[in-house]
Amino acid sequence: MTTDGTSTMTSVLRAFDIITVLWEVKRAGPSEIATRMSIPKSTAHVYLRTLAETGYVVNDGGEYSLSYRFLMTGSRIKHRNSLFRVSEQLLSELAAETDELVTLVVEQHDETVILHTERGDRSLELGLYSGMTTPLHTNATGKAILAQLPDERVDEIIETQGLEPVTEQTITDESVLRSELADIRDAGYAVDWNQQVVGMGLVGIPISIDEQVAGAVGIVTPTERVKNEEYRRTLIQKLQETVDSITIKYRYGH
Amino acid sequence: MTTDGTSTMTSVLRAFDIITVLWEVKRAGPSEIATRMSIPKSTAHVYLRTLAETGYVVNDGGEYSLSYRFLMTGSRIKHRNSLFRVSEQLLSELAAETDELVTLVVEQHDETVILHTERGDRSLELGLYSGMTTPLHTNATGKAILAQLPDERVDEIIETQGLEPVTEQTITDESVLRSELADIRDAGYAVDWNQQVVGMGLVGIPISIDEQVAGAVGIVTPTERVKNEEYRRTLIQKLQETVDSITIKYRYGH
DNA sequence: TCCCGTCGTCCACTATAATCGAACGACTTA
């Protein structure tokens, strides 16, 4: 066990490592955790019992698994979040108006986090859901955020996260990405199709609060639809109206 | 400091206490955490730094707050959950068919946890969302679950949770509750209105898998609508069909 | 402009509490 430059609490870190392992295996007893983490069985047991006491882990019949408390805490964080509260109704209206899937995303830990989705009547049914994360460079909402971040943050993100491709269309070249970010800054919106999921495309516009990116809103459609320039233009316009409303409502209703 | 009968790890427990405090105050620095928890500032700092390293807490500019990782982990737990996966589509159809708000709930830590909601066109807009918890005895889905639990579990839940009223209609008498649970067992469904929220009513049916309650499905409506016996009957019938489909699909498609 | 108070952060000592091997009873399997 190598100690980092700055000292941290090994027991707390290990507790969260166990949470990660429990996530991977769904359920496990002390023995399985012990072998997977190379620690004594008795040690694993104390951790599990302690985690069970917190309520984030549940013990049924000697086997342990993650509880729904993560869902509780996570959902509560989402639902009291100012940006979400301000946006929810407006996003719902946008979804109804466009009949498409609408997403609200934020950046955290150098990734796109989907904060909320609103479905329209003919919206795509991908596995997108609130809480899901994606690399920033693989879709329009992420690129919209990247375009508004300070250069040094962009450098940092590219360095630590890389530009991993997830489809054949994913941007993997740094200079291509940077020039596209400049275009996005000029245009005020971002577009992509097939870069994150083949068959899926989206338009995205960043939300700026006090000169800072607070997140982005996206409209997700089948590639076919978003490729159509006229349709795309109407989507972008409605999207921009929604983002404007969110910005104003945030400023005055908050 | 008195040691409990069973020993647990104080550092891990304290880490989660800090998470709870962080939840309450939204953002805080080491000093505020220290005063709130009556611990030295330096101790609070080590905890916060460690929690930040796990990714569940984020440090921006010296102040710390809970990150969206809770939402990520919680949502992932939900979305890979067998009961949810089996039910999602069927619940969506039920919501479309009835135009009402449909909920899927499970029991954990003696409470009702809302696992999923599906909105219909004229569904109530209360603050119900996935991850929210309510006492079991205050609504039809909770009572539907209670009715299927072993007697000793019901005893335990009543003893530890009590029968706290949240509206004037909430059941607070144990014998009333027990006789209603017997009725629910006979009828196969549960009903309530104004017991959890004034103006809200619902019908609920438990989902049984392998002789055990796995959860319950509910249809949430304005009190006025669910009070109408004929309408209520049609809701219960459609709800039962959905629950039957879930049960079958779970058994064979899983 | 300067100063004082408070902030977040860091460091080193010490005593506490996490760690770990061994043993127990309860199951399952051969």
Next chain:
DNA sequence: TAAGTCGTTCGATTATAGTGGACGACGGGA
């Protein structure tokens, strides 16, 4: 029935969490 699991408990040891004090940065008030 016996041998191999499992989860759990216990007590000794020693690694490590807890702590006070010091540092630089920041901000409000004089």
